[in-house]
Amino acid sequence: MASAFPYRLYLVISEEACQGRNFLEVAEAAVQGGVDLIQLREKNDTTEAFLKKALQLKEVLQPYNVPLIINDNLEVAQKSAAAGIHVGNSDIAPTKIRTAWESCRILGYSIEYLEQLYNEQTYTSDYLGISPVFDTATKTDTITTWGLDGIEKIRASTQKSLVAIGHMKASNVKKVIEAGADCIAVVSAICAAKNPKSAAKELRLEIEKGLKSRTVKPN
Numbered sequence: 001m002a003s004a005f006p007y008r009l010y011l012v013i014s015e016e017a018c019q020g021r022n023f024l025e026v027a028e029a030a031v032q033g034g035v036d037l038i039q040l041r042e043k044n045d046t047t048e049a050f051l052k053k054a055l056q057l058k059e060v061l062q063p064y065n066v067p068l069i070i071n072d073n074l075e076v077a078q079k080s081a082a083a084g085i086h087v088g089n090s091d092i093a094p095t096k097i098r099t100a101w102e103s104c105r106i107l108g109y110s111i112e113y114l115e116q117l118y119n120e121q122t123y124t125s126d127y128l129g130i131s132p133v134f135d136t137a138t139k140t141d142t143i144t145t146w147g148l149d150g151i152e153k154i155r156a157s158t159q160k161s162l163v164a165i166g167h168m169k170a171s172n173v174k175k176v177i178e179a180g181a182d183c184i185a186v187v188s189a190i191c192a193a194k195n196p197k198s199a200a201k202e203l204r205l206e207i208e209k210g211l212k213s214r215t216v217k218p219n
């Protein structure tokens, strides 16, 4: 049976993170390099401006069959008919999203405390964001920096798909996958890269190495 969450390289994009480049072009190049899921994360836009960007991005992603996830804003997610939404502890709760948006296909929820693994919000979500794995300048209002030990602990406690986020780079993703993450989410490793397509390719290669070394078990 195919996995309900088959994604391996997840781009979390905003216009600001693209540092003056067109975010739609960055997104398309990233997909051509191997990104298979994209979240639009606009923290300061009005709903109207956010929705406009979501519709533009959806059009770019459609020919590639790459799903669009919206950060935080349920109205934008529903009005753009996105594939899903990602929320954290300060946002609308996953259980409420399930009631208000029955056709939501991919619901992501950030894990900031171990205790969350046993709550109904986690239970109803399709994937969990391990948030953050390492400290990052891109998001500083965080609670727990999980590290590789944290990923292993979470992996041992849940069968949910795990998305690692926070300072993910080509140099560390192999270890992160080996520790038990299913998918790697990045902002700056692609948005701030000179060549977003090559950056995505390199990340994807490292992810594949991690997956391979997970299946080759020592005697």
Ligand SMILES: Cc1ncc(COP(=O)(O)OP(=O)(O)O)c(N)n1
Binding pocket: 010, 012, 039, 041, 071, 072, 086, 087, 088, 089, 090, 091, 108, 109, 110, 129, 130, 131, 139, 163, 165, 185
């Ligand atoms: C894939 C993924 N994981 C975690 C987060 C963080 O979400 P949240 O805790 O709601 O913080 P903001 O992104 O809203 O600042 C994420 N966005 N994506």
Ligand SMILES: Cc1ncsc1CCOP(=O)(O)O
Binding pocket: 012, 131, 132, 136, 137, 138, 139, 165, 166, 167, 168, 185, 186, 187, 188, 189
């Ligand atoms: C949105 C988010 N949630 C947890 S860390 C983070 C930012 C990740 O950014 P970067 O990939 O640049 O470290």
Ligand SMILES: [Mg+2]
Binding pocket: 071, 072, 086, 087, 088, 091
């Ligand atoms: Mg949020």
